Amino acid sequence: MNANILFRYIHELSDAAEREMVVAWLQESEKNRDILAALAQRKLSLEKAADKDNAASDWLKIQTAIQEAPVKKMFPWKRYSAAAAIAALLCTAAWYSTHRPAPVTPHLVKLATTARDKKRITLPDSTEVWLQYNSSLTYDAATFHNSERCVTLQGTAFFNVTSNAAKPFRVQTPHTAITVLGTSFHINARENAPQEIAVATGKINVTAEQLNINLLPEQKITYDPVTHKTTTSHISLHQVTGLRDNKLVFENDDLPGIAAKLEQWYNRKIIIRGTPQRVSFTGSVEDNGIHAVLGGLSFLAGIQYQVTADSVILSLHSNSLRNNK
Template sequence: MQVDKTIEKLIAKSLRGKISTEEQNQLNDWYRESAQEVEEISDYKLRKKEEVKNAIFWEVEKKITPHAQLFPRTRNQSIPFQWAVAAGLLVIISMSWLFRFQLGHSAESTDRTGQYEVFSNPAGTKRKIKLPDGSSIHLNHNSEVQVAADYSSNRLVKLSGEAFFEVSPNKELPFRVLTESLETRVLGTSFLVNARPGSPESVAVKTGLVKVQLSNEIGETLEPLQQVRLEAGELNRTELIDAESVFGWTEGKLVFRNSTLPQVLKALEDWYGVTIKSNVDKYPNCRLTATYHNLNLEDLLLAVNYSIPISYTINQKNIILRIQGC
């Protein structure tokens, strides 16, 4: 988590009780955005409160200690001031962890429904969910996963949207993912399931073997770098030619392959959680092929401008973008 000098000053003012209402609102906005970057503690069945406190301590220490130049010393800035800012960060990050743990990892995104614990990501949000057996789920934006309350006895999850799974081996108890039409079974592997509304359900395998079947027991066994799509009620297996375009988002990569501009802008809205208004309808034949890695929105738009001339205005979560040709 990087903190600019403006936020440092606001934290210091808040600690001293000399912050204005406008400045406090700015600090609150920063906190809400930054809280999403904290990796969620979600092996909810096994961790005790004391373990959570320890996790908070070590996570915060990792964020503060290695970066000796995070708060560079100046002639007019004393060491106590730096520690005050660090203390402010510690409080904010710790509150984020405790809030997410005690209230079910965020009141907006997690809920208990019947026999499942539900994790939902809105646009602009991606997160990693750790399961009790050591398996993990990378949940993409606009997606929801339900984890069985008795997960340790059945390793069952339900998915709507898109997620990448890293499954701990257990020959006695297969890991199962249920979507609207498919059931995916594995013993220990990594794979991606896409069950977004309006698109064919698909499964792509990165490592290991995966069995995918319809409710009527017709199935396919996939090897690494193979995928299967559900089309017209049948499973169609193909080789995965461009793995980066499928798995890239799990590594912070936004990947476009001959994508139309409406597809590009929709992907940006989902990735960054923004609303974009543009004149895209005037350029139906423009396409983009590129990979962007861990860029903030403005840096990405600057990079896009090298391929497609654009101008834009950013007002918080609202973007006005004008395409100037292609």
């Protein structure tokens, strides 16, 4: 691995091809990931060294060690997994590259939920985050108040970001980066699945490989990290803020549409049984647990359900044809 490519990667100067090479190299072994972490710290100390000749010599030694590790091809989902694992490091390294402060010991804070609980989180800048089931949010408390407020999301969350024009707020996901000043928005960013980002208030910028787009209120983007296909659409404010308000919102949804929203909301496999008569359902159901939600849908939309250990099976009553407002 060429050390100059790694250097550009740490400072977020690399192009798409170089990023793919680095992430592939990181996935090869724990040793490679340790080298990158050490490289970021060592480069910082070398830049501050008084003896520049010795610093250059040490840097060349690190280059030689890095170049011994080969780069191999890998599947796309592995690349994204490796990228997510080092996202917090990149946020810290990017700030170091611009300001070069005295060395700071990272203090990573990770907040996570399970399949049975959700969390409402207040970050150090008073930004509020509603963290959905089976999701996690990570940030470096040692650098969070520097020039950029950076967090890493795995899963689904709604953000209400405290406005601070001098310190942009950045969310890194396995496939995208979202930058804002002060706004509220929803992100669904799970491994090996299309990313969905929707804005409630304000304006955000979304970047990814072959993607750079601004989103305004009630706009939604769906991005496939494998094909790089991007779809933009309109979304109602109620749907964007549903997670914050603890409500599943349905708008003219048929059974597959209902199943898709349940699957995304609970991060749980939903199976449709049979080919029942079509249903169109509009309404909202408060999330008091999956059994309570399914019970409400059973009454409101005529859905029959069965909950198993690893999935939910849905079907419609044979005489169901409803449109609830």
